[in-house]
Amino acid sequence: MKVLVAVKRVIDYNVKVRVKPDNTGVDLANVKMAMNPFCEIAVEEAVRLKEKGIASEIVAVTIGPKVSQEQLRTALALGADRAIQVETDDEVQSLDAAKMLKAVVDKEEPNLVIMGKQSIDTDNNQTGQMLAQLAGMPQGTFASEVEVEGEKVKVTREIDGGLLTVSLNLPAVVTTDLRLNEPRYASLPNIMKAKKKPLETVSPADLGVEAAPRLKTLKVEEPQPRQPGIKVESVEELVDKLKNEAKVI
């Protein structure tokens, strides 16, 4: 089966986020960028399906500016066979991203689409579900276990209070949660080999989609800082403060 993996270039999760002084957004100038951690898990899951002999081809796709080819090369180094970049410098919001991915799905006809449950920049948690709806596919969101069984895929999902397992008709969309797997690192030989793997570039117009943001960001601010607290010297003092000062016990 063919697996399509969508990946996104985001700020590296170790970088401290700084809001721009003019409150128009987050400062991304000269900041280390990387593949979104949930997308790394998606790539890893696809590679494992290939290693098990279930997946025959892995196609990685991203939407973004030219530099986001770096993340596609990472996906290729990790085991994807080829890559597609939807190149655009415009802001692409979830619904438009889903429409572009839907166009890629129509062309590639994958049996399974794997993507991160959310990106750590906008934290929307939307694109996978929107793609599934637009493509008429079922979805296994927040997956902690994925098992392909013939024409179906069984997905164990992390839900409030526990786990829920669903069986989905293929083709389907799976979005990854943290415990699905632990992504590997790309080896140097594989990084070298990835440079020669095919990478195709298309424009949103080629896909028949025009990015039309529906949400306007009016302002981005630092969160309200908490009032500074105090250090207590002993457990007795702590319990006394909680009872008599904070009155929470």
Place this chain on the structure above:
Amino acid sequence: MSTLVIADHNKGELAGSTLSVIAAAKAIGGDIDVLVAGKDIGAVAEQAAKADGVSKVLSADNDAYGHQLAENLSLLIAELGKNYSHVMSSAGSVGKDTMPRVAALLDVAQVSEIMSVQSEDTFQRPIYAGNAIATVQSTDSIKAITVRTTSFDPVAAEGGSASVESVDSAHDAGISEFVSEELAESDRPDLASADVVISGGRGMQSGENFKIIESVADLLGAAVGASRAAVDAGFVPNDMQVGQTGKIVAPNLYIAVGISGAIQHLAGMGDSKVIVAINKDEDAPIFQVADYGLVADLFEAVPQLEEELKKVV
């Protein structure tokens, strides 16, 4: 202007999160209808009808909605939702799963996890794991929204007298089915709604050691949580994780034990009213957000805390 609120429910009870979503809908203004979809949900619909501020409850009692499968629910919500200016759910696992499909069906953007209502079309929401707060304006005619319920005080559960109407449409997309469910059994309150939460981090060293936290939790009627580090280390299951990628909590009292205070954890508990940190590393970032910090070895301090609490609670 009118809002359709999608009710959360489990085991035949209306979930408290729904009351917070109704509060967010009240902040927007206009009529508020509540959709209860599921199987054998008559009692839930009755409870929703009593909630403060509700005009009408729509009850969709059908096998197709029994396990809250997003493929089926979204078709129902989109069909009903096109008659409203706002469609809202909590940002719980059902809302997160379903609402983007609804937005796609209606061809509108979704505003995820709003934490405040500025006006009928403008909302604040956290981005970058809560390290920044964005004010966003929706230009769509229908606003699809999920609500960070800890940011809105719930409306009163009693006092309302809305009518209950049953909805007959049964949407079964026929592309997904429920297999099984494994819910953590616990006598303790639910993490997301508990008044007191006590969480352990990597400093706990093992899952076994969480027992000392559990004893304190039982004294305080608290829920037990964990940092991502404790989950990743395999001490405790993922559903105990408090943080941006886990549960978002905002109890009256949050006690962080052996937790350093990584950004991703702070994003999940920073709205707590009173924060206590117990950690032997005095430079741990958790102390920067703690109202009361105790620099101590947790294996001495937590049992002492249990003894001291026994005297006062």
